[in-house]
Amino acid sequence: MFKKPFPHPQKSKLKSSAQRAIRQRIATEFPLLAPHLDFIIPKKSQLDVLKLPDRISLYSLDGQVLFFQHFDDQLIPHLRIVHQYPDCFPIIQTDRGATRFILKGAHLMCPGLTSAGAKMVDGLEKGAVVGVKGEGKENACLVGIMKMTSEEIARINDGVGVEACHYLGDHLWKYVGE
Structure with missing residues (x-):
C-alpha cells in the first residue's frame, strides 16, 4: 500500500x-x-x-x-x-525465506506460514489484522490483513495468506509529519 x-x-x-x-x-x-x-x-x-x-x-x-x-x-x-503493544495484536511468524520478500512489500504466501520455522495463531478469521515477524526476529516487520482463516491456510497451503498493508521501511514508516 x-x-x-x-x-x-x-x-x-x-x-x-x-x-x-x-x-x-x-x-x-x-x-x-x-x-x-x-x-x-x-x-x-x-x-x-x-x-x-x-x-x-x-x-x-x-x-x-x-x-x-x-x-x-x-x-x-x-x-x-x-x-509498542505487541501483546494486543495477534502476531504470526514466517520462515526465514519469506522475510526478505516481506521487507520488499510482498504479500505473505501460505507456504511461508506453514513450513518449518513458521508459527501460526489458531482461530484467526479472514479479515483480521495481524502483525508478522520473521523467524529469529524480535519485532513485527509487517502489518497485514488475513485473506484466509488460519485453518484454511494450513489446509490449502497455496496462495496469499496475508495481504501486506504496511511493512518496515516503506514510505509510511519513513514518513515524518509536521
Missing part, C-alpha cells in the same frame, strides 16, 4: 465527536488495546487526519501516524503501535 512515495497529504483536524468515534472503533476492533487508549490517544489531545490519494486516511497525533484506513474499511495500526 505504501511502496511508492505519496504526495504531501492534505491535513485537517478531527472534530471531537469524530475523535471519540475513532477511539470507540479502536476499542471495538482491538479489544486488547482498549486499556492503553488513554496513552495512545489522550482524551484532551487533537487528532489529525491526513488524506492521501486512493482514499487512504492517516490518523496522526503530534506528527506521528497511529492508524490508517482505506475508504471506510477497518483501521490498521502503524507498525510502531504494534511494536
Whole structure:
C-alpha cells in the first residue's frame, strides 16, 4: 500500500465527536488495546487526519501516524503501535525465506506460514489484522490483513495468506509529519 512515495497529504483536524468515534472503533476492533487508549490517544489531545490519494486516511497525533484506513474499511495500526503493544495484536511468524520478500512489500504466501520455522495463531478469521515477524526476529516487520482463516491456510497451503498493508521501511514508516 505504501511502496511508492505519496504526495504531501492534505491535513485537517478531527472534530471531537469524530475523535471519540475513532477511539470507540479502536476499542471495538482491538479489544486488547482498549486499556492503553488513554496513552495512545489522550482524551484532551487533537487528532489529525491526513488524506492521501486512493482514499487512504492517516490518523496522526503530534506528527506521528497511529492508524490508517482505506475508504471506510477497518483501521490498521502503524507498525510502531504494534511494536509498542505487541501483546494486543495477534502476531504470526514466517520462515526465514519469506522475510526478505516481506521487507520488499510482498504479500505473505501460505507456504511461508506453514513450513518449518513458521508459527501460526489458531482461530484467526479472514479479515483480521495481524502483525508478522520473521523467524529469529524480535519485532513485527509487517502489518497485514488475513485473506484466509488460519485453518484454511494450513489446509490449502497455496496462495496469499496475508495481504501486506504496511511493512518496515516503506514510505509510511519513513514518513515524518509536521
